């Protein structure tokens with residue numbers, strides 16, 4: 001059995017969870033295993049969607065106490081489910097919750113843990129995983145020596161592939177859990193916008209933006225492309241009022257969008273560490289020697305203040321605007 | 324109150340990565356070693372708590388002889404005690420076991436970690452130690468407040484800033500934004516030279532994860548520069564994104 005810890009948002013399964021589920025299905029098919037999708041919350045309406053992405057079984061752990069996330073309670077719950085199902089592989093997406101809880105689950109099960117993996121394989125029951133290391137300057141292929149094997153999948157790397165299965169719903173008893181640390185409230189909700197790690201399109205600005213107010217230009221382009229805005233560390237640290245959650249790079253978020261547009265960003269190695277996994281990279285920089293051009297699929301040498309509005313205009317003119 | 328801070332020695336992020344002859348580790352030649360940057364936030368937070376409330380700050384590192392440098396640095400910054408757990412492992416669970424065994428003995432009220440170690444990037448050891456010790460945790464924190472046997476921490480969640488509350492003792496992992504780390508003073512550096520670094524064997528146990536190979540990623544193919552004025556460049560880009568890259 002393979003167990004996939006899944007998250008719901010607004011009654012739908014989060015896309016990074018569907019990606020993890022699809023990858024589990026792919027591995028399970030080759031190995032002749034079954035896949036269980038685990039959901040936890042006060043109520044897990046919407047979990048049935050997992051059947052469409054390869055879940056043979058849908059496990060619902062529902063209890064009022066699970067309304068708020070608690071790392072210790074969720075870790076115990078996931079570990080209990082893994083043991084109950086006899087799972088040898090436990091996957092989840094490397095979301096904020098996944099990255100918080102999955103290492104705990106691994107420790108509880110005495111299992112190896114590979115984080116933010118970009119490829120997985122399963123041979124004779126042994127999991128192998130690829131993970132970028134050293135600021136994405138190298139790639140490690142790791143393997144497990146423990147009976148149970150835990151991994152988190154990097155969002156936007158594995159495709160979410162529809163694959164209808166039975167998705168038999170079972171409810172999981174919720175008992176014997178501690179709640180030593182609990183999320184009490186969420187401040188500064190991000191206006192319904194996607195988190196950077198999940199976004200398919202990111203328009204990012206660096207020191208070349210000159211001031212915080214100019215990020216409006218990037219927002220207009222991001223809105224037209226249905227994407228979100230990111231920033232370099234220089235921009236975040238410049239005192240322009242940009243939150244750290246916008247930062248891409250080694251001390252920020254690691255992102256893998258389909259399209260990354262870098263505006264006024266030089267391409268320092270610590271920035272590249274966070275975005276070199278992007279499928280298509282567009283760089284707009286007035287310095288033709290900027291290192292970002294070594295990485296860019298399409299490079300535009302020019303003044304971003306002229307080029308960015310033109311691109312926004314072109315997206316709209318081509319009738320491609322998502323705004 | 325005792326505060327334990329786990330600091331790791333890692334290659335500087337400017338390091339040119341070369342693969343060692345074994346095909347699965349980093350060639351250490353020409354590597355400049357530093358304290359993992361997130362661990363500096365963790366140590367700084369411990370030092371601030373010490374200054375505000377009074378505490379004994381203990382820095383611990385799992386590593387080889389050369390890792391004493393990061394412990395020496397921690398002492399120079401203001402840590403009271405430094406312990407080297409001799410040993411090394413690529414498996415975060417093994418490292419967590421060694422750290423948890425040491426923490427179990429020390430019984431600190433708080434254990435602070437970086438949210439991930441530069442280089443290996445597991446982002447796992449802090450949470451693993453919390454689980455091994457049965458302690459609550461708040462990872463990726465940008466703010467920490469202590470009450471009587473309780474904590475309130477702010478952490479970066481996917482939907483916004485999450486407020487986590489829990490009981491002490493507890494484990495925290497530091498995110499950028501938690502504080503601005505100080506620099507060591509000359510006086511601190513001199514004083515640190517005289518302090519002793521305690522050494523023990525790291526209780527790593529059997530690894531659960533092993534590196535098979537380490538390879539350099541395929542270079543991205545040389546990109547294309549777009550010609551013309553801003554409007555022409557934008558129009559060309561649009562065509563390429565739609566028809567060549569097929570991402571729109």
Ligand SMILES: Cc1cc2nc3c(=O)[nH]c(=O)nc-3n(C[C@H](O)[C@H](O)[C@H](O)COP(=O)(O)OP(=O)(O)OC[C@H]3O[C@@H](n4cnc5c(N)ncnc54)[C@H](O)[C@@H]3O)c2cc1C
Pocket residue numbers: 205206207208209231232233234235247248249250251252253263264265266267268269270271274284285286287290302303304305336360
């Ligand atoms: C330990 C450590 C961790 C770090 N972590 C991160 C991280 O997570 N993320 C990160 O981003 N950085 C990180 N850095 C910092 C990194 O080294 C760089 O300093 C930073 O990325 C530079 O940001 P930038 O490209 O915006 O600024 P700069 O390097 O100053 O580049 C600005 C660019 O804008 C261009 N420009 C200026 N005006 C215009 C214009 N009008 N039109 C077009 N182009 C223009 C310039 O030609 C230049 O290339 C880290 C550094 C260290 C030491």
Ligand SMILES: Nc1ncnc2c1ncn2[C@@H]1O[C@H](COP(=O)(O)O)[C@@H](O)[C@H]1O
Pocket residue numbers: 329330331332359361362365383384385386415418435436437438439440441443444445446447448449
């Ligand atoms: N060898 C080590 N010695 C001391 N602390 C470590 C070691 N490895 C990891 N840590 C701590 O655990 C954090 C997370 O590391 P990692 O899970 O490896 O990304 C680091 O920021 C350190 O605080």
